[in-house]
Amino acid sequence: MARKKRSRSIVREFDEYFGSGTLEDWQRLCHDVGLDETPSSITQCRRAPKTVHINIRDLLDAVKQGRQPQRFANVHQLVQYTVSTRKFYPINQVKEMGPVKALLRRML
Template sequence: MARKKKSRSIVQRFDDYFGTGTLEDWQRLCGDIGLDANLSSITQCRKVLKTVHINIHDLLDAVDQGRLPHRFGNARELANYTVNTRRIFPKKKVKEMGPVKALMRHIL
């Protein structure tokens, strides 16, 4: 039961952080990760987000603390960290074509 509650919590935290999905929301996400925040389309934002490896829990914690999240060098490093810390975003809650989809990596 605690695991389900925690899962909903991270999903709600990300939904609250991200907003409605406007270009400005995508640009803010890119900027909060340390990427170019002036991209001119959601498609460009989505493409650049696919190039970084960050943990979504860590992203939200970093935003709350006013700092950049740790960026892993590759998907394997991110996977190892995510499994070891159990800071996993529930795959069932990934919305098709949304920002979480652009950030998700194959972990297990």
């Protein structure tokens, strides 16, 4: 029960952080994940985070603290970190074209 509640909480927290999905929301996400260039369209913003390997829960914590989240050199390092810290994002809550989809990586 506590795990389900925590999962709903992280989903709600990300939705509040991201906003309604405007270009500005997508550009803020690109900036917050540490991309050097800010894409000029939503389509470009959707593609850009696929080059960055970060933990979504760490992203939310970093934003609250006004810092950049830890970036991993590759998916393998991100997976090792996520498994060891158990900082998963609930896969059943991912929207098809949403921002979380752009940040998700295959874990197992």
